Amino acid sequence: MIVDYEQIKTTITPLQKDIYMEQILNNPYIPDNIDPYYEQAIILMDEMDKQDPANRLVAGGAYSGKSELVAIDVCRFLMYPDYRALLLRNTLVQMKMPGEVKSKLESWLCDEERLGDHVCTHNKSDHYFKAPSGAEIHYGGCDSEVQMDKYRGSSYNRLYLIEASEINGVALDFLNRSVRPPEGSTSNIQEMCMYVSNPSWGPGVDYLKKTFIEEGSPNKYYNLDLMMNPYVPRERYDKRLSMMDPQSQAFMRFGDWDYVQKNGLLISQEQFDQSQIRYNNSFYKDINFNLVSIDPAGEGHDYTSMTHMMLMNNGKVVIDDNVLLSDSFIEEAMFDFVERQQEKYPIFVMLVEGEGGSMGVYGARHFEDTLAKLREQYPFEVVTVPVQGKGKKYRRAQPVAYGIRSGLVKINYAIPNKLQLNNQFHYITPVTEEMKKLPSPDFLDSVSQGYNWMVSELGIEDEYTYKNISTENGEIE
Numbered sequence: 001m002i003v004d005y006e007q008i009k010t011t012i013t014p015l016q017k018d019i020y021m022e023q024i025l026n027n028p029y030i031p032d033n034i035d036p037y038y039e040q041a042i043i044l045m046d047e048m049d050k051q052d053p054a055n056r057l058v059a060g061g062a063y064s065g066k067s068e069l070v071a072i073d074v075c076r077f078l079m080y081p082d083y084r085a086l087l088l089r090n091t092l093v094q095m096k097m098p099g100e101v102k103s104k105l106e107s108w109l110c111d112e113e114r115l116g117d118h119v120c121t122h123n124k125s126d127h128y129f130k131a132p133s134g135a136e137i138h139y140g141g142c143d144s145e146v147q148m149d150k151y152r153g154s155s156y157n158r159l160y161l162i163e164a165s166e167i168n169g170v171a172l173d174f175l176n177r178s179v180r181p182p183e184g185s186t187s188n189i190q191e192m193c194m195y196v197s198n199p200s201w202g203p204g205v206d207y208l209k210k211t212f213i214e215e216g217s218p219n220k221y222y223n224l225d226l227m228m229n230p231y232v233p234r235e236r237y238d239k240r241l242s243m244m245d246p247q248s249q250a251f252m253r254f255g256d257w258d259y260v261q262k263n264g265l266l267i268s269q270e271q272f273d274q275s276q277i278r279y280n281n282s283f284y285k286d287i288n289f290n291l292v293s294i295d296p297a298g299e300g301h302d303y304t305s306m307t308h309m310m311l312m313n314n315g316k317v318v319i320d321d322n323v324l325l326s327d328s329f330i331e332e333a334m335f336d337f338v339e340r341q342q343e344k345y346p347i348f349v350m351l352v353e354g355e356g357g358s359m360g361v362y363g364a365r366h367f368e369d370t371l372a373k374l375r376e377q378y379p380f381e382v383v384t385v386p387v388q389g390k391g392k393k394y395r396r397a398q399p400v401a402y403g404i405r406s407g408l409v410k411i412n413y414a415i416p417n418k419l420q421l422n423n424q425f426h427y428i429t430p431v432t433e434e435m436k437k438l439p440s441p442d443f444l445d446s447v448s449q450g451y452n453w454m455v456s457e458l459g460i461e462d463e464y465t466y467k468n469i470s471t472e473n474g475e476i477e
Contacts (some may be wrong), residue, residue, distance in 0.1 A: 002213070002221045005042050013279045016045045018387050023048075023076040027107060029131075029462030030075055039228050040069050046220075048190065055176060055193045057164075057212035060255040063237045064224035066196050066278060070160050071104040072138060073194065074137055077157065078120075083135035085158040088175065090166040090326065092127070092141030102139050105121045110139075140170050142326050150177065155182045168303065168324050169207035169416075170333050182285045183224065193349065199250070199257045201439065202304055203324035204417055208437045212379075213257055225255055247427070262424030265394075266401035270424050275404045276413040277318070284344040286313045289458060290382075291349040292341060295442055297326075305446040306334065308341045309399040311454060317403060319447055320344075324420070331370045338374055347380040352452055353445075354387045375468075385449055394430040395445055402452040408460075409451065417443055421436040 024030060024044055036044060047053035058066055070087070077083040089095040095102050109120035110410045111130050120129045128138040138156075140147050152174075159179050164172060176193040195208060212221040226234055226241070241253040250259035263386040289311040321341065322352065325333045341347055350371065372380055403409030411418070424441035454460050 001215065001217050001219075002223055003046075008042055008046050012042070012045050013049060015049045016341070016448045019048050024072060027075060027078075028115060029078050029107060029120075031114070032073055034068070034072065036069070037065065037089035037230055039222070039224060040072075043069065043222050044073060051188070051190055053190065053192050055195070055211075055219045057195045057197070057208060058196075059197050059199065059208075059212075059220065059221065059257075060224040061226055062252040063199065063226045063229060063232050063240060064255075065229045065231070065253075067099070067101050067104065067162075067197075069194055069224075070101045070109065070162065070194065073131045074101070074105070074158065075108070077189050078131045078135045079133055080187045082157075082182060082187040083133075083189055084156045084182045084310075085137045085160070086156045086178070087137065087139040087155075087159060087162060089141055089162045089461045090455060091143040092147075094141055094163070095141055099162070105137065105139075106419065107218055136454055142175075151178055152346060154178060155180045156192050157181065157185075159194045161192045161193070162197075163200075163202075164197040165200040165208055166197075168203040168326050170323070170336075172204050173325060191211060198457055199255055199259070199277075201420050203326075203417060203420065203466060205257070209257060216452060223255060226253070236380060257443070266397060267404055267425050269422075269426075271405055272411075272425060275407075275409060275411045277410045278413045281344070284310075287311070287345045288313050289348055289454075290341070290345055291351060291450055292338065292347055293351045293446045295353050295446035295449060296333055296343075297442070298328070302440040303442045305442040307443065307446040308337075308339050308347075308449055309450040309454070310345075311460070312457060315460070317409045317410075317411065317451060317454060317460065319415065319421075321412065322415055322417050322421070322443055322446070323346045324417055324442060335374065336371055339376065342378055347378060349381050349383055349453075350374075351383050351385055351449055351450060354384050355475040363419075383453070385453065393435065393441060393445060393448075394428050396448040396452060397425070397428055397441075399455060400448050403451065421447065 020041070024036065030069055040120040043058065054444045055175050058069060060066065074085050074087065077085075089096065089100070094100070097103075106122060109115070109131075110122050112119045118132060120131045122223060127140050128136050130136050140151070142148060158180055160178060161167060161172060161175065172195070179191050181189070181191070196213070197204070197208065199205075209217075211217055212219050218441050226232065238253070241249060244252065247259065287310050291309055292309045293309060303326060305322040306325070307319065307325050310318045321337075323333060323337050338347065353372070375382070400409055411421070415421070421443045424444040427438055428441050428444060429435060447459050
């Protein structure tokens with residue numbers, strides 16, 4: 001739940017102020033010219049006299065000082081020999097980008113002229129900084145299975161999940177379990193997990209909203225914005241942000257977690273809202289046919305999307321369940337997702353797009369092996385469907401959009417990642433150059449793939465498709 005800085009200020013104790021003085025203001029690793037502004041200082045003092053403070057989300061728009069806050073906080077225990085911290089982004093490439101926390105730490109911790117005997121070493125191959133005390137700050141990405149296995153088996157006093165909305169909720173939920181004293185630790189170092197993020201339409205949004213942002217959420221949400229930060233030219237930067245598109249302004253300028261585009265070329269917001277239905281487990285008794293549609297991750301920062309879809313006895317199609325996965329979690333999460341669907345009704349077909357980023361990262365054999373293991377337990381059919389380029393995504397989505405408009409297609413009101421699907425319906429466009437600038441509509445791709453297969457193979461009476469199928473090449477126009 002969002003915090004009130006003025007209310008927290010009244011709870012700051014003399015002990016918390018002393019801790020702040022010792023760990024932040026008198027810390028040799030934090031340069032003298034780094035002076036946290038008011039709201040940053042409140043965050044750095046709040047609950048810092050507790051051994052186990054609540055997990056926290058630090059979020060807001062661009063230029064608000066989130067990265068600098070993380071750099072300050074991660075350095076606070078470097079004088080303790082048992083200290084271990086971990087900084088994570090969705091990919092290692094992102095973590096190494098200029099201006100990120102890792103680059104700030106490199107300039108702070110490896111400055112021999114300023115630090116003298118306190119200077120840290122930087123192990124670039126194993127991705128960590130080590131202080132003379134023995135303390136270590138590790139950094140990495142969630143895109144490597146090898147690295148994720150390492151994190152699963154390691155312990156850290158403090159964990160920082162940077163741009164957490166870009167990391168899928170499965171990983172976010174799992175990773176904070178690594179916050180525990182490292183083996184053999186004797187120092188009384190405070191343990192905490194800090195999530196740091198701009199708002200976005202990423203796969204971690206549902207988790208962050210449920211855990212930190214929504215009314216009644218159990219943990220603290222600290223909002224920072226450009227106008228709080230006295231160390232940047234606020235008016236000039238705000239003018240720069242004001243020239244961005246409405247979506248980017250909502251996320252980067254206003255820190256809006258609830259932004260949705262009201263209308264798109266395919267469906268309106270009203271039509272999306274009206275398509276949603278609520279139901280309980282008895283609803284699954286009326287399934288006539290069901291499938292799981294998988295759209296493997298492509299290049300860049302795409303996600304593998306798995307969507308469960310059902311054809312009901314009344315002829316309606318229901319988009320029932322979804323999970324968005326980074327490559328490093330795909331096998332484990334595929335099993336969990338399939339088992340969840342099998343509890344409702346046995347899966348008839350698993351649709352898999354012919355190739356994609358997951359195929360490139362794991363190799364086709366790994367992906368096929370995972371499906372083979374699943375088929376040992378569940379006798380569903382695996383069907384490979386052709387790959388669709390960016391220029392065809394819009395055309396492929398037209399039939400399911402028509403189904404929503406006509407009332408044939410319904411959406412589970414409680415489906416995970418619903419906000420992402422809503423926004424993807426709104427921003428998808430037939431203009432290929434525009435689509436290259438936008439996030440890949442992974443959820444929508446898996447929905448379109450599943451629906452179009454149902455129309456083709458099950459004979460669903462979809463008026464749109466029958467009107468627009470090209471008999472010459474079989475493509476949806």
